[in-house]
Amino acid sequence: MKKIKVRKIGNSLGVILPKSTGIHEGDxxxxxxxxxRLILDMTEADINRARTIIEKGFDDFKYNRTLTEDEMAKLLGKYGWHK
Known part of the structure; x- marks a missing residue:
């Protein structure tokens, strides 16, 4: 078990958590x-982060930034993309 130090942050107390926890700024x-024992539950933060990644993946469709098969073949044919 690793030790972490409790610090004063304004009128509150806080801790610095290692990156290896998987927690991100803003979670x-x-x-x-x-x-x-104090228990931190990351479940909702993980779900929200996954939701953001998935929604960002649909941006190309939302903003009509997609390519047809022919356009893909023209752009990426030299890499083996073909119909």
């Missing part, structure tokens, strides 16, 4: 206290 986490 909102649920927390609960069970006895002497």
């Amino acid at each position: 909102e986490l649920y927390f609960m206290q069970k006895g002497e």
